[in-house]
Amino acid sequence: MPGSRSRRTRLSALRPASFGARPTGERLARIRRSPQFVAGQFRNPVQTRQLLDGSALPMARTQLSREGRLRRAPVGRIPVVSPTAELAVPPASGLRLTWLGHSTVLAEIDGRRVLFDPVWGERCSPFTWAGPKRMHPMPVELAELDPVDAVVISHDHYDHLDMPTIQALIRTGAVFVVPLGVGADLEFWGVPAERITELDWHEATRVGDLTLTATPAQHFCGRGLRGPQHTLWASWVVAGPGHRIFHSGDTGYFPGFAEIGAAHGPFDATMIQIGAYSEFWPDIHMDPAEGVRSHLDLQGGAPAGVLLPIHWGTFNLAPHPWAEPAEWTLSAGRKAGVTTVHPRPGEPFEPAEPPAGYPWWRAIAVPPVHGWPAWPPVAPPAVEADLGADR
DSSP: OHHHHHHHHHHHHHSOGGGOOOOOHHHHHHHHHSTTEETTEEOOSSOOOSSOTTOHHHHHHHHHOHHHHHHTSOSSOOOOOOOHHHHTSOOTTSEEEEEEETTEEEEEETTEEEEESOOOOSBSSSSSSSSOBOSSOOSSOGGGSOOOSEEEOOOOSTTTOOHHHHHHHGGGTOEEEEETTTHHHHHHTTOOGGGEEEEOTTOEEEETTEEEEEEOOSOOOOOTTOOSOOSOOOEEEEEOSSOEEEEOOSOOOOTHHHHHHHHHOOOSEEEEEOSSOOTTSTTTSOOHHHHHHHHHHHTTTSOOSEEEEESOSSSOOSSSOTTHHHHHHHHHHHHHTOEEOOOOTTOOBOTTSOOOOOOGGGGGSOOOTTOOOOOOOOOOOOGGGOOTTTO
């Protein structure tokens, strides 16, 4: 009816561009052919819950408690390191990782530069005035970052897919490698279609000498008022002539890690989501113990390679204390014999020679009731590298 079309047009005009676009045409047809697309939406191999039944009220109490609020944010500035000078020199080993905060990681691997889940926005939200606000500045301005060869997106949630960041990266000439359906958002925001590669699980593409493979994850999608799960989520394997790395995206713990490791591992480094976990949504995010376990699965049961914890320390997205993911990962890794690396945001490192660990977060976190566990005497990072006061 004409009146209905008019209302839809008005509603469309009010819809924020950051909501993205629904897949249509051949893109939608390809989605419907995916083995992961069942009964009208993408699904995990096993049934998963985004939120446990009856947990809304207990979760609200936890979120609003005074003690919870105090512990969910740092009590001082998060130390941020500018990587510009170090990134100007190629990594000696051929592999270098720079955690820029949350799940954003710049991987320099075998002569190529791959940027995972880039989010430079001040809030992980469709709006500039509401939503979780970042707790530290980005270590490098996006305009100052040297061009990258590939931008890889794990899924369409706002803390992993940021419209202004994507639009700013168009100028770099990078290709965009994303799970099925996410290309609709990128095209809507101005990314040329020929620079977008959409992959289903177990599909791969080449970027120079690198092979990028979309691998399974146990999560969900959701952006704007889109409705059913019409975009896929994924973890990623990047393999070059000399190195292999893994980025988990967001995921719950599941048996698929061992299968990914058997097919694509072992890895020189894994980037594993260990933050924003909760007893209220146990199926879709891992806690640090599960993160360490997933690393072992990916390495065929051996404590090989290094584990870089991601998805913590930047946005307040869960009821747990702000520093708990890092502290718990440090402890779980030591017990399992896994080398975990805990750089400050912007601090590059080469997995071939992982830096000595130092729990820098303790200086700006409310300590546990019984105090911090003992830690071997390691010199703290140089204060002059801390740009938290200047950026």
